[in-house]
Amino acid sequence: MAGLTFLGLMVKPGWEVVSQIKPLEPSPAPEGFSGKKWAMAVDLKKCWEAKEGCKDCILACHLVHNVPSIGSLKEEVKWIWTIEYGKAFPEHLHDFNRDEYRGRPVIVFCNQCDDPPCVKYCPTRATWKREDGIVMMDFHRCIGCRYCMAGCPYGSRSFNWRDPRPFIQKVNLEFPTRTKGVVEKCNFCEERLAKGLLPACVEACKEKALIFGDLNDPNSEMRRILMGRHILQRQPELGTKPKVYYMV
Amino acid sequence: MTFFDGRKIIPGLLFFVGLVTYPIWYNTLSGKATSVPKLEIPKDKKECIEPKNIIRVHHKEILEDWRTSVVRNGMRVYQASNQKKYTMSLNRTCMECHKDKTKFCDRCHTYMGVTNKCWDCHLYPQELEKGAK
């Protein structure tokens, strides 16, 4: 019976070989990604100069990527959001922190780590690290096991607990929505980078508090900034090598 | 030696055969079998990315290859057999011309009983106009 099944399964591939139907192959014409290493710097001082409750970056990101507004803490989906300073940098918290930091909102999103734990745990490789540094997400392959969410120490990933489409306030046709049952997170706007645009959050920030650039380019603004001020990262002792740098 | 009760068995057999072959004779008589789905072809464009006979058969594989190429390999430019370059995108290339999937894609797919999950995530240009927010 096993033999017959095997023979049966070989019919289609066998027919394709015999009838010489060649499926067309896409031609490799890669965009210029090689050699780049994307990173983001967040200038908290500039961010805090904005008016109270500024959400420009969050709204821009969620609009461009059709991120649903579920409205409950239980099922919310968010690619970029703010948390309080003490929670963003718990290792920097002590009894005598400066008042200007205490309780202030810090923008957080996927750190696009260089040694991402989430990538290790995915059973289907639906998330992987691209050579330009972006930790990619393939919504076609995700089986929704949520192991990557268990791996991420920063809580950057969200799961679609129900069909997101009814909850999308304004649909962007340029980007697909997702189905229920898959995990999603910030992707450094890789589809915009492919068109030569900056990430949506960077473009939307009126204070110019978000800086995006190529770490491999010694002349980039990114590198210049990192040489300048004191940099904080979220929990670097975990060895994830995050690519988001915070300047206070 | 058993007798068979012809009066009960033969009509029953005919009924069974009729039931089993229902799809064949119903579709032939009602004309559905010979009807070919009518696709709404874009009026202004003359050609697709590939010739009709190839794209008709291979569009599924082409789209799957595009998906792998764009999402997993980051490569977005497709060189067609007519040497023209196209962006590998369902929305930005295919749906740019075939704006409404219900008048194009669905026609054949419904006829053939083919289901695909593309539209669970991908939106088509006319979808917004139809009031899907």
Place this chain on the structure above:
Amino acid sequence: MRNKEHRLIDQEIPLLEHVRRSGKGFYLTISILIALVLWGVYAYLTQYRIGLGVTGLSRQIFWGVYITNFVFFIGISHAGTFISAILRVVKAEWRRPISRLSELTTVFILFFGVGSVLIDLGRPDRMLYAIRYAHFRSPLLWDVCSIATYLTVSSICLYLALIPDIAIMRDIGMKKRQWLYEILSLGFTGTEKQWHRLEKAIMFMSIIVIPIMITVHTVVSYVFAMTIQPMWHSAIFGPYFVAGALFSGIATVITIMTILRKVYHLEEYLKPIHFYNLGTLLLAMTLLWLYFTLGEYVATFYGNEPSQMAIFWSKLTGQYAPLFWLHFILCFVIPFPILANPKTRTIKGTLIASISINIGMWLERFVIIVPTLTRQRIPVEGAIYIPTWVEWSILIGCLSFFSLLYALFTKFFPIIPIWEIHEGRGKSIDEVKRRLQSYLPGKE
């Protein structure tokens, strides 16, 4: 001509009663179980239709009852291997009546262990992607491999030990299912050569299933231990989970034994001594479980690392304190006195201890998984997890389905191995006598 060796002797006829006859109680039980299973299916279909949002899971606590069920069921599956394989290898004669019922527990519960993970998936229609696009660096894939191996090997163990009894069923002649026994008995006629081969095969499989059993629950623990989450990332998880598995497994077997004994009137075969011996093993496991638990918590406490201590206190005095202390009472405080005192290590005593341990171990898995997720490394407000009706229905559905399959099995095959009892009555007494004499001083 059939060999007299495997002819059924009159003494063993009661063992076939439950196969041949089904009383009203059986049909009533089956009906209730089917109803519960259908209710569980309805709950799952609701989840499939709407999404995992119908559960109590949230962005913060995204693993709950289903993953607890997964670890719990895989844990129970260690019962069969322990009792049938290990006791067979050490030649413990008292394992004879209980070997099949424990192997059966293993084989059937593994389906629900795997099933629980599949139920938990956001896109179950893509479940085969884990095989098609397998990423072997992921502990979940190690799980897939080890559980698949374990299921295969355990099924083979169960089947091999079943063959002589199938031959008996075939020889007696059950009208409706004769064809089944003809095929499954593989032409076993009880010749000297066949017995020799069968015994060798059973011994071989019993030996290799033991390291596989240890690997399975170690790998399941690695799903948690290999992450860097506080109170999950612990080297002791491997042995801790294996000990916990054996613990809950033996408890489950005792519970099932008690039920079968009552329902099928097997008092002659499942005697107090069997419960006493299993109770002794359970006592050893209780202490082993206590050892690992103390090791885990005392080391965490002494280290006093902030991210770990936040979760430690949440378990001991905080949000999860009621469940934590309840599980400790159920896993240790209640069973230990019952099992430690030989006078209370009776059928009733071990049953009470076992039920307490099973509930306690389910809670233990819950208390390992959920508190870590409430915080991970960053305190999050409002992270509570209250399982909904969907999750409880699916749990009850899984348990009912397991019971249903088990009950149906007993209608096809005898649950107490007839050939093993027969062998025990005959050959084994001489063999044990010879063995005992070889230990005592003097020539062979």
